Amino acid sequence: xxxxxxxxxxxxxxxxxxxxxxxxxxxxxxxxxxxxxxxxxxxxxxxxxxxxxxxxxxxxxxxxxxxxxxxxxxxxxxxxxxxxxxxxxxxxxxxxxxxxxxxxxxxxxxxxxxxxxxxxxxxxxxxxxxxxxxxxxxxxxxxxxxxxxxxxxxxxxxxxxxxxxxxxxxxxxxxxxx
Amino acid sequence: xxxxxxxxxxxxxxxxxxxxxxxxxxxxxxxxxxxxxxxxxxxxxxxxxxxxxxxxxxxxxxxxxxxxxxxxxxxxxxxxxxxxxxxxxxxxxxxxxxxxxxxxxxxxxxxxxxxxxxxxxxxxxxxxxxxxxxxxxxxxxxxxxxxxxxxxxxxxxxxxxxxxxxxxxxxxxxxxxxxxxxxxxxxxxxxxxxxxxxxxxxxxxxxxxxxxxxxxxxxxxxxxxxxxxxxxx
Numbered sequence: 054x055x056x057x058x059x060x061x062x063x064x065x066x067x068x069x070x071x072x073x074x075x076x077x078x079x080x081x082x083x084x085x086x087x088x089x090x091x092x093x094x095x096x097x098x099x100x101x102x103x104x105x106x107x108x109x110x111x112x113x114x115x116x117x118x119x120x121x122x123x124x125x126x127x128x129x130x131x132x133x134x135x136x137x138x139x140x141x142x143x144x145x146x147x148x149x150x151x152x153x154x155x156x157x158x159x160x161x162x163x164x165x166x167x168x169x170x171x172x173x174x175x176x177x178x179x180x181x182x183x184x185x186x187x188x189x190x191x192x193x194x195x196x197x198x199x200x201x202x203x204x205x206x207x208x209x210x211x212x213x214x215x216x217x218x219x220x221x222x223x224x225x226x227x228x229x230x231x
Numbered sequence: 232x233x234x235x236x237x238x239x240x241x242x243x244x245x246x247x248x249x250x251x252x253x254x255x256x257x258x259x260x261x262x263x264x265x266x267x268x269x270x271x272x273x274x275x276x277x278x279x280x281x282x283x284x285x286x287x288x289x290x291x292x293x294x295x296x297x298x299x300x301x302x303x304x305x306x307x308x309x310x311x312x313x314x315x316x317x318x319x320x321x322x323x324x325x326x327x328x329x330x331x332x333x334x335x336x337x338x339x340x341x342x343x344x345x346x347x348x349x350x351x352x353x354x355x356x357x358x359x360x361x362x363x364x365x366x367x368x369x370x371x372x373x374x375x376x377x378x379x380x381x382x383x384x385x386x387x388x389x390x391x392x393x394x395x396x397x398x399x400x401x402x403x404x405x406x407x408x409x410x411x412x413x414x415x416x417x418x419x420x421x422x423x424x425x426x427x428x429x430x431x432x433x434x435x436x437x438x439x440x441x442x443x444x445x446x447x448x449x450x451x452x453x454x455x456x457x458x459x460x461x462x463x464x
Contacts, residue, residue: 058272060268066260069259094259104335105270107333107334109334112336116336163241163244166240178241182241189338193336
């Protein structure tokens, strides 16, 4: 990162290559499609590039990167929420309501697995599991305390336990063997 | 279902490869290459904190020197120590949090709302303990005058503070504005304690303390309007 700040393009490219896969996955959780996630990743890197002077060499890099990516994600979410509210019709609303009444299915991908969680719980688990950050680093990236992060993780696990147990129960009732 | 099984399910899902396409990474690299000039990292947090505290103090002293240090001269020594020690500690905490708000991924010791609540309660408490004159004369007119004087000083301190932090980047402009307003509001209170000779308890507790939340609120609204403007553009 220090070399990137010094204007080294090779270092910048290496950093992009190294961080982007996990960052792409983090941003994808908010998007409807992979191409949206691609756009967000590009937007995140442009913002990282614009404010690269705010990173202090010697400090942990991931909390700094994810704090910026999180802002990009929030801005995107608000923008899409505004446009969705303008465009959404009643028939779409009823379709969404019908979808939410369907029975839980076994989840294989991370997005499916984390679907029952709230946005903040999902975000914390993604940082911990996908980016491999520590509780302290997640607290720094989300501008909160370690205690608050621990609480979100605890609640997320409780919710996951409930949803996964429900799926197991259904499997047992229907006799479906995975 | 045990936590270990959930961990295992999460780890299994994370292992599923989802690489960003090489074309995309190449495009990102190409988009930043033209503007890849060397940049100077921000100075250490403690230096920025010290500069912000000194600026707040300098602005308050400059305003007080112009208006007169009558309040400071009329206070007894224990009251001077208690009031200015409280203001110094609160200003340091606010400046430290402001630097953290303007630097992505920083460690924070308190929350912006917690800091504002603490500043208001501590100042109100110190003033209530020290000032025993319970008469009330010209409560509103003299109070409004003090509030406006304090806010004018706060605005000047906020402008200089923003200039100091111009190379930083606020992840959340609303909370950054709130903290900037709290710090500059403390500069406004410092000015009032140096200048104001109205030692009526209710006047000091209400109007002097009020400078901090009003200034913080104005900062938050300013931050919100900037954030909204950026989001819409």
